[in-house]
Amino acid sequence: MTETRLFLNGRFYLGEPGRYAEALACVDGRIAALGNCAEIEAAFPSASTKIDLAGKTIWPGLTDSHLHLLLLGQRLSAIDCDAPSKAEMLRRVAARAEALKDDSWLVGFGWNQNSWTPPQYGTAAELDAFSGSHPVILYARSLHAAWVNSAALAQAGITPATPDPAGGTIQRDAAGRPSGILLENAISMVEGAIPPAVPDQIEDYLLRAQLHLLSLGITCVHDFDRWEHLETLFRLEASGQLKLKVFKSLPAESLDRILRENLRQVLEARTLVRPGWVKAFADGALGPQTAAMLQPYEGTQERGLLQLRARDVFDLGVHAAQGGWPLAVHAIGDAANREVLKGFALLRQYEAENRLPHLPHRVEHAQIVAPEDLDEFARLDVTASVQPIHATSDMETADRHWGSRCAYAYPYGALGNHSARLIFGSDAPVESANPFCGIHAAVSRRRQDGAPGAAGWQPAQKVSLAQAFQAYTRQPSGALDPAFLEGSFRLGRAADMILLPEDPYRMDSNDIWTLKPSATIIAGEMVYSDEHA
Numbered sequence: 001m002t003e004t005r006l007f008l009n010g011r012f013y014l015g016e017p018g019r020y021a022e023a024l025a026c027v028d029g030r031i032a033a034l035g036n037c038a039e040i041e042a043a044f045p046s047a048s049t050k051i052d053l054a055g056k057t058i059w060p061g062l063t064d065s066h067l068h069l070l071l072l073g074q075r076l077s078a079i080d081c082d083a084p085s086k087a088e089m090l091r092r093v094a095a096r097a098e099a100l101k102d103d104s105w106l107v108g109f110g111w112n113q114n115s116w117t118p119p120q121y122g123t124a125a126e127l128d129a130f131s132g133s134h135p136v137i138l139y140a141r142s143l144h145a146a147w148v149n150s151a152a153l154a155q156a157g158i159t160p161a162t163p164d165p166a167g168g169t170i171q172r173d174a175a176g177r178p179s180g181i182l183l184e185n186a187i188s189m190v191e192g193a194i195p196p197a198v199p200d201q202i203e204d205y206l207l208r209a210q211l212h213l214l215s216l217g218i219t220c221v222h223d224f225d226r227w228e229h230l231e232t233l234f235r236l237e238a239s240g241q242l243k244l245k246v247f248k249s250l251p252a253e254s255l256d257r258i259l260r261e262n263l264r265q266v267l268e269a270r271t272l273v274r275p276g277w278v279k280a281f282a283d284g285a286l287g288p289q290t291a292a293m294l295q296p297y298e299g300t301q302e303r304g305l306l307q308l309r310a311r312d313v314f315d316l317g318v319h320a321a322q323g324g325w326p327l328a329v330h331a332i333g334d335a336a337n338r339e340v341l342k343g344f345a346l347l348r349q350y351e352a353e354n355r356l357p358h359l360p361h362r363v364e365h366a367q368i369v370a371p372e373d374l375d376e377f378a379r380l381d382v383t384a385s386v387q388p389i390h391a392t393s394d395m396e397t398a399d400r401h402w403g404s405r406c407a408y409a410y411p412y413g414a415l416g417n418h419s420a421r422l423i424f425g426s427d428a429p430v431e432s433a434n435p436f437c438g439i440h441a442a443v444s445r446r447r448q449d450g451a452p453g454a455a456g457w458q459p460a461q462k463v464s465l466a467q468a469f470q471a472y473t474r475q476p477s478g479a480l481d482p483a484f485l486e487g488s489f490r491l492g493r494a495a496d497m498i499l500l501p502e503d504p505y506r507m508d509s510n511d512i513w514t515l516k517p518s519a520t521i522i523a524g525e526m527v528y529s530d531e532h533a
Contacts (some may be wrong), residue, residue, distance in 0.1 A: 002028055004269050004505065005524050008037045010053035012489050012497075013060075015474070017466065017505050021237060024058075026147070026495040032207030034377035034489060057503040060487050061496030061522065062435045063476040065385050066425030069223040069246065071109075071374055075429035081138050086126075093138070094130040105194055106131060108138040108428050111147065114276025114397045115288060121171070123129030124150045124180030125364070138191055141393075141430055144285035146187045148180055155193040165189060167307055179323025183288050184305065202232045209243050216434050217517040220245040220486070222385075222425065222473075222476070224364075227254065233273045242272050243527045247480065249276035249328055259323045259397070270520040277328035277362065278320045280310040282393075283336035286367065286394055289401060291333035293344035293405055294370060295326075298403045304333050313343020317361070318350060319442055325531060326359035332367040334405070341376040348380050354375075368402060373460050377420035383479040384420045386412060388442035388468075390430045395457040406458055413461040414443055422463070422472040423479050439468045439504075440513035448513050465504060471491045 010318060012021040012034065023040040025033040025047070032044055041047075056506050067343075079096050083089035089111055096106055113121050126150035127136050135152040139145075148156075160177050164170050168185030182190060197205070206229055213221065223246050236242035248267060258264075267275035270399045273287075284290025284305050289297050292306035307318075308329065317327050324490050329342045344361050351358055362383035367390065377384050391410035398409050408414060416420055424435045424442065440448070442463050445456030456462060463471075473487030486493055498517040520528040 003031055003524075004032070004047040005051065006040055006044055006047045007053055007058070007184065007497075008040065010056055010058045010455045010499075013486045013503075014489055015469070023199075024495070024497075024527055025069065026524035027439065029495055029525075031489060031491055031493050031495050033491070053499065056518065057500045058497050059217070059500060060489060061488070061520065062217050062472045063220040063487060064213070064218050064425075064428070064433060064472075065222045065423040065433065065476045065479070066223055066224055066387060066432060067208050067428040068225045068430075069209050069221060070145075070202065070205055070225045070229040071434060072212070072429045073207075073209035074107065076208045077205065078137070079106060080110060081108040082110035082112070082141065086120075086213065090126065090130045093127065097130065097132045097134050098211065100134065103133045105152075106134045107135040107194075108136075111295075112136055112141045112287065113139065114400075117334065121179070122147050123173075124153060124178065125472075126149060127180060135193075137194070139187075140285045140287065142285040142321065144290060145182055145288050146182045146190065148182060148190050150180075150464055152190050152193070153178055153180070156190040157193075158189060160238045162189075167207075167305065169221050179338050184290055187486070195365050197228070199232060202229050205229075206232060206236060206311060207241065210242070211528070213433060213499055213519070214242060214520045216436075217500075217520055218433065218435060219496040219498075219520065219522050220247070220476070222247045222249065222276055224249050226251055230273075234270070237270065237272045243424070243522050243525075244272070245275040246273050248273055249279045252278050252280035252320075252327075255316070255325075257514050258325065259319075262323070264324050275325070278316070278325045279322050279364075280308060280313070280316055280329045282328060282331040282340050283314070283333050286397055286401060288345070291367070292334045292336040292339075293368075294338070295401075295405075296337045303335065306335060306517060308336075308339060308341065308343070310339050310342035313340055314346040314350070317343070317347040317359075321351075321356060321359060322360075323338055324357070326361045328362045332365045332409075334368045334370045334373070337363060337366055337369050338373050341373055341380065341382065344380050344382050346378070360380055362479060362502045365409075365427075366415070367394075368398075368405060369411050370407055370416070371414075373413055374408075374411070374418040374420070377415060381421075384415050384424060385423050385479070386410070386415075387425050387427045387431060388412060388438045389426060391445060392457065392459070393431060394440045395452065396457045407460070409458065409461075409473045411461050412463050415484050416463055416467055419465040421475055421479060422471045423476045424466070425466065433512070435472055436515040437513045439465070439472070440509070442468045443512070446499070446510065469504075482524045497521045
């Protein structure tokens with residue numbers, strides 16, 4: 001039976017400043033008409049539901065183009081390590097240890113040694129003094145470093161004789177003993193000792209993450225976690241509990257399994273959990289100086305860790321294309337971005353020569369790009385998937401490690417000026433999933449407290465509010481398929497929308513981060529309202 005809902009007396013933003021509609025008709029979850037109230041009510045006289053929006057501004061639902069869905073749910077349940085000092089963070093560990101009656105693992109997220117005075121990593125011994133008998137793993141904000149205690153090292157079998165794994169580092173003290181800090185692939189050595197979450201825990205994590213995202217106006221996500229929660233997502237979709245659209249990416253090291261199990265076809269047959277990208281890593285991160293650089297970090301001879309060369313990207317892309325999968329390659333340093341773009345150039349040539357589909361490849365993060373490489377994104381039709389809130393979080397660290405090269409760090413303005421397709425995300429739980437914090441960072445290049453000043457950090461890299469809006473709405477759908485324009489109020493599109501208490505175009509751009517949707521609607525159904533929060 002057809003269900004028609006009318007949304008009346010609103011200000012539906014049509015993608016350009018000054019263009020609004022007053023009313024929208026939704027038939028079976030899709031947009032059937034836009035216009036003024038009289039037109040819509042006359043066209044649909046037998047509508048089952050009429051909703052008065054009381055003059056609120058309505059935006060399409062927002063897409064977070066890079067987050068970690070399961071990790072976000074775990075983060076919402078874990079120790080908050082985003083503390084102003086190491087001492088305060090250790091106090092939080094102690095409080096959680098005292099609250100638990102068994103010897104279960106303690107997990108935390110969000111520490112950043114660069115924000116402490118003085119900047120310094122912690123040690124296993126420091127954690128031991130506060131964690132009791134619990135093994136502990138605390139993830140850095142970047143997720144590229146972890147701080148563990150002696151119990152965790154013991155359960156993982158890490159001793160002074162344990163060699164560094166490929167692509168990772170076990171930091172050691174002067175005597176050669178593991179210090180408690182693990183970088184990159186070394187983290188997985190301890191993760192392998194953690195008992196896996198049971199299905200009920202995973203379901204709880206995902207539902208916590210979903211509610212949090214819906215409260216922020218996010219209706220679609222590109223999920224870059226691994227396999228652990230895929231079956232749970234399927235169950236939540238089948239039971240009707242999943243409301244978000246989830247484009248699920250899978251790790252490159254599992255590519256043989258992905259192809260063997262025809263995962264793309266499996267996902268394409270579903271409604272809400274859809275196929276994303278095959279995810280690979282070309283380098284590390286800025287904080288631990290593992291992002292691969294063309295020139296050394298300031299005051300050092302270190303250039304980071306380059307994990308993929310152009311030929312590796314090409315070989316991986318050819319293999320993934322056998323199953324129709326595009327690539328998403330993590331590249332933060334300018335050397336990593338250059339190698340990945342060279343690899344994509346080889347892939348584009350191969351696709352053309354062999355009359356293969358032109359797949360929607362993308363670079364994740366692109367935090368510093370050499371000026372001469374900026375044109376390559378548009379020339380190769382490679383999407384730049386970036387997280388604006390990283391710029392304002394990282395600015396002091398970037399200035400310290402990259403110096404004058406920061407003129408092209410987090411280069412959203414330059415990428416836009418060079419016609420690159422920009423899509424925005426948060427990398428949650430690395431950063432807040434709040435898209436209005438991301439929009440604020442992109443248009444102002446300032447933190448919420450106003451730092452570093454009125455002009456913002458590297459102000460040439462600002463984007464306009466209209467560009468930021470597109471990077472959270474239409475552009476993510478274009479990165480999936482240029483013809484697939486969800487994220488807009490167009491006939492036939494899903495009726496996904498968020499109700500805003502103020503019009504962002506009528507606000508001071510420095511206040512946009514304060515916005516919070518009063519309701520979120522997916523396919524015409526209200527899935528979140530602050531009246532029921």
